[in-house]
Amino acid sequence: MEKYTLSVLVENHPGVLSRVVGLFSRRGFNIASLSVGTTVDDTISRITIEVEGDSLIIEQVSKQLSKLMEVIKIKTLPENEMVKRGLILCKVRVSPKTRGEVMEIANVFRAKIIDISPSTMTIELTGNDRKLSAFLDMIVNYGIEEIARTGMTALERGANILKLDKNS
């Protein structure tokens, strides 16, 4: 199964997310990741959804989503023509001996160290799937105490934007 990225503009109303997410579970579609936030126009939110499936499933997902009154616009972002990022906050176990090594790894990934205690260090990293998992592969041996990660969020490259006409 492949992963597709849908960018969905929706009305910024309470309950919209439950309509969208409910539709996925009801119709047996799989959400790999999801992120939501308001846009410049605060009446509109953008939901970025990574969906697992084949092209027929993705077509069904978009058509079914389109039927929701609060969904204004949907686009399946072209895999090679988008920028996609997620964020990880990772609390790593450190000792005076390993602290330097962990900081070096963080530097290699251009991650930020945003909190520190005698026994831990919290690292913030932004990137695409590959970068995030490469980082985690490097850090896992030191002991990850806790991790929080967002869903992926994405925009199309170049000048293309999602306009507010659902059928275009």
Added chain:
Amino acid sequence: MKLTGAEMVVKALENNGVKVVFGYPGASNCPIIDKLSFSSVKHILTRNEQGAAHMASGYARVTKEVGVCTATSGPGATNLITGIATAYMDSVPVVALTGQVTTGLIGKDAFQEVDITGATLPFTKHSYLVKDGLEIPRIVNEAFHIAGTGRPGPVLIDLPMDILKAEYDYPDDEPEINIRGYKLAGKANESQIKKIAEAIKAAKQPVILAGGGIVISDAVDEFRKFVKDTDIPVVSTMMGIGVVPSSSPRYYGMIGSHGARRANMILNRADLVLVMGSRLGDRSVAHAGGFKSNKKIVHIDIDPAEIGKNVVPDIPVVGDIKDVLGQLAPLVSSYRTEPEWIAAADEIRKNATREVETSDTGYVNPKYFLQKLSDKTNSEIYVSTEVGQNQIWTANYFNFTTPRSLLTSGGFGTMGYGLPAAIGAATAAEKPVVAVMGDGSFQMDLPELGTMCQWGIPVKMVLFENDRLGMVHEHQYLLYNSNYQAVDITGSPDFNKLADAYGIPNSIISENSEIDAGIDALMGAEGSYLLVVKVNPFEPTGDSLNENRLPKKEVQ
């Protein structure tokens, strides 16, 4: 102008042309019930909210208007659910108004509180929980617009009691409907329609599969002309029954597991199938792969999501059937189906149709009864059905000559639909309404007889009595080695005495030779009438699933 929330609801109903609301009162929708009494809208009290939802749906099917029902919060609202889901599956426009507990109590598990917008999310076209009374006029207008346009469906509005009671300044201007996430299908794509025309011209054995979309689109006249001009054989889904008269020489019956064998055979032999306004549900097309083999599929539907959902077509067309037929007809004006294919189809019809038993056997043959009912009424009636054998017998043996004359729960298969749907239809119908029921399904919404009597709504009831849940009984015969479990409904009342108790005239017949007299009494009665028709518990449904099977024997 100062108006309460409830007054705004009622005013908006009037503005949307509502004449009747089917409902049941309770504390939280009482403000609406109260204000309805001062309006031009009639409120018909039912005996259960489920009946109200089905009545709104029956009303909508015959009038082409949006049906309206109302219920109180909590159990009142949840009782509507089966009716709302039934309307959703058959694309029937219904607006449901539910009362809700006061705003401050929402989420506190208050008395009679339920999250009804949440509960109905999967089977409403849209729903609203009103949080600001000033939004009521806009929301009600939007609800009617959404319910009745495009692919119709039910819309629910949940109205907290405090908002219904509070006063607001009514807006000077009628709120405009502008839902940016709801765009109706435009003109169908011209180049796709050209592709259909080419496919038709190249076809040797074309078949039209007609669905309910043709009825909803009001394209029956255009469709009949198209069939007459091209002579393409027609089969239909259950929802498409009546788009051409069942007795038409070019109509070969309903397809699917409960359809006619001839219709399925002709569909399978086709080299081109024009699917019009059907979602190709599993009861119509059980195996998409088998359906597609050796043929080209054209799928026309107003709902893009239906195209490719169950069957991936060769030529997809999104659009309103009326528009598509308007564009397509001139492109195929010179096309005429080859007589060899018509002859082959007629041959299949001849060989795959069974004779109907008409002599006396100690029971009435329901298939013969339904043929006689068509003949004697000249098909000028509405027929509602319940779900079970009664539904399939009606679909396959009554001669439907006009669209919208079969009211049946095709998609959801809701027992208990037929009686209230008939009552709802009869409040507005210009022709008599006949409810065809089994003794199992009749008892699901039987209390609605009280509604019928209270409001003097005439419904001609045909009750096929076999003391069984006939369709499941047959299912257990065919698939569970005749281990009949939970299908015996001994304990049912004497239905004639029951009708007497309601003051409904009635009679009973048990031989084919009594059919004429029975139908005369049924149709001749001034108002409602109950005709009990005794049928053999082993009477086969007589559809594709069992047409080739051996006659049945009772196994004790």
